[in-house]
Amino acid sequence: MEKSYEQLKWEMEIIDEFIEKAYEGLIIIDKNGLIIKFKYEKFLDVKEEEVIGKHVTEVIENTRLHIVLKTGMPEIGDLQVIKGHNCVTSRIPIIRNGEAVGAVGTIMFKDILEVKHLSDHLEQMKQHVKKYKQEIKRLNLAKYSFEQILTADPHMLSLIDSAKMAAEGNASVYIEGESGTGKEYFAHAIHEASLRRYGPFVRINCAGIPRDLFESELFGYEPGAFTGASTHGRIGKFELANGGTIFLDELSAMPFEMQAKLLRVIEEREMERVGGNQRINIDVRFISASNEDLHELVTQGKFRSDLYYRLKVVHLKLPPLIERKRDIMLLANHYLQLFAKERNITLDGFSKEAKHCLEHYKWPGNVRELRNVVESAVSLSKMNQIIVSDLPDYIAHEKGEAIDATGLNLDALASDQFVDLYTLMDRFEREVITKALVAAGGNRTKAAHSLGIHRTALYKKMSKLGMEAE
Known part of the structure; x- marks a missing residue:
């Protein structure tokens, strides 16, 4: 369907408005270098009807548009002095069937200072982006070693x-x-x-x-x-x-x-x-x-x-804390010093009874629970060391029988009414070594390793206790 005159006129007005707002200035010449479109009125203070049909060199100083028409080579972002302004211009040939039939010249920035302002703005934006990237990186760093x-x-x-x-x-x-x-x-x-x-x-x-x-x-x-x-x-x-x-x-x-x-x-x-x-x-x-x-x-x-x-x-x-018996008091003392320092107080460790309760509690919450318990105890402590009453009731009541870390019942070992200390110690060592040997399947080297002693030391203790033939 052919377009009506009114429709074509409306479309041309839209194009004119776009050209006027998109560029600081625009000029189109035909193959002879004569001006057929001119949107430099505001910049050169010359009306379009006054220059239509004139050669471009008569209207714009230092123009190279006619040279681009001749060479067929575009010139993008070139610096050109117009009325004392260092303008940033572009010149593009119009090619049809391999031949230059015209050329378009535009002013992208009417002064080089505008480019500098734009460059400064972009640099500020780059610094903002860099700052945000650094902040994101800071928020996503490993905290522990x-x-x-x-x-x-x-x-x-x-x-x-x-x-x-x-x-x-x-x-x-x-x-x-x-x-x-x-x-x-x-x-x-x-x-x-x-x-x-x-x-x-x-x-x-x-x-x-x-x-x-x-x-x-x-x-x-x-x-x-x-x-x-x-x-x-x-x-x-x-x-x-x-x-x-x-x-x-x-x-x-x-x-x-x-x-x-x-x-x-x-x-x-x-x-x-x-x-x-x-x-x-x-x-x-x-x-x-x-x-x-x-x-x-x-x-x-x-x-x-x-x-x-x-x-x-x-x-x-990772093993649960109950399987890391030697770590319980190591960690407890570490957290005690940490939280005592935060409160600016001095604490002399844990009482013997408090230590016993900590070592025999099952710690279902593992290290995290231990940390919380110690923090609470430090906050509640009124003495120069942590005592049983500073601990939560469910831990303070975990005294039970005197059960050693190996699971031995010390009360049972001392069942005789008048047992001396040396006899009790021998009974205890025999029971510990027997349990270690059973756990190691009779392998004395493994048993010694689990007890934390050298194999030779194990042999000496077994000999002393009369266990060589066992």
């Missing part, structure tokens, strides 16, 4: 050695252990000891993300990707962790449908934002943790076996 994991337990020391070796590579690490055993400390420490320590450390609490927000939280989303989405979009946790480490805590809480998407990211090392179609390369190291038995969840069909094995390249199983 291996030096902050306090232990004297041989098994824990062995786990720390394994974790340090794992930190040197890039393999995925899976940390298993009850709540409060120090899984997050290990995750932070592995990142801090790795080559990625200068990159971000991003923690994701899988149990703390609503099921319907999981994908957008991990992958991010494009503007308007779903109802309620930000108009600016959002960067996901995977992108935030790029170049560093991502820590998936409480992994067992991850929805089953999300597990397949996580597996794809691990295998392909790329992802797409929700609502997007651009693939984004991901360079992250995966560390995961759970207080549940993931292998059992795999058996029950509640966790993908392929994802389990991809994340469990290196497996660290």
Whole structure:
């Protein structure tokens, strides 16, 4: 359908308005260099009807538009002096069938100072972006190192050695252990000891993300990707962790449908934002943790076996505090000094009775519970040391029988009414050594190691107690 005169006129008016607002000035010449369109009125104080049909060199000083017409080569962002202003101009030939049939000249900035102002503004924006990036990086740093994991337990020391070796590579690490055993400390420490320590450390609490927000939280989303989405979009946790480490805590809480998407990211090392179609390369190291038995969840069909094995390249199983008897008072004394210093007071450790209660409590909350108990005791203490009454009732009442760390009943060992100390000590040592030998399957070297003594010392004690033939 042919357009009416009125419609064509309206379209031309729209184009004129666009040209006037888009550029500081615009001129179009034909193949002879004659002006056929002129939008320099405000700049040169010359009306269009006065210059139409004139050669461009007669109207604009220092023009090169006729030269561009001749060469057919565009000149973009060139500096040209017009009426004393250093203008930024562009000159573009109009090519038809390989021949220049005209040329267009525009003033992009009527003074070079405008370019400087724009450059200054861009530099300010760059500084703002740099500041925000630094702030994001500061918020995503590892907080703990291996030096902050306090232990004297041989098994824990062995786990720390394994974790340090794992930190040197890039393999995925899976940390298993009850709540409060120090899984997050290990995750932070592995990142801090790795080559990625200068990159971000991003923690994701899988149990703390609503099921319907999981994908957008991990992958991010494009503007308007779903109802309620930000108009600016959002960067996901995977992108935030790029170049560093991502820590998936409480992994067992991850929805089953999300597990397949996580597996794809691990295998392909790329992802797409929700609502997007651009693939984004991901360079992250995966560390995961759970207080549940993931292998059992795999058996029950509640966790993908392929994802389990991809994340469990290196497996660290942290023991509960009840299995780290020698660490209980080590940690208790550390926290006592820490909280006493915060309160600016001096405390002389724990009373014998308080120490006994701490050592024989089962600690279902592990190290985290121990820390809280000591903090509470320090806050309530009225004496120069922590006594039983400073401890929570459920721990203070855990005296029971005199049960040693090995599980021996000292009251039973001293059942004779008039037993002397040396006889009691011999009975105690015999019972301890017997239990160690049974646990080691009769292997005296292993038994000595579990008792923390040299094999020769064990032989001497067994000889003294008349146990050689046992």
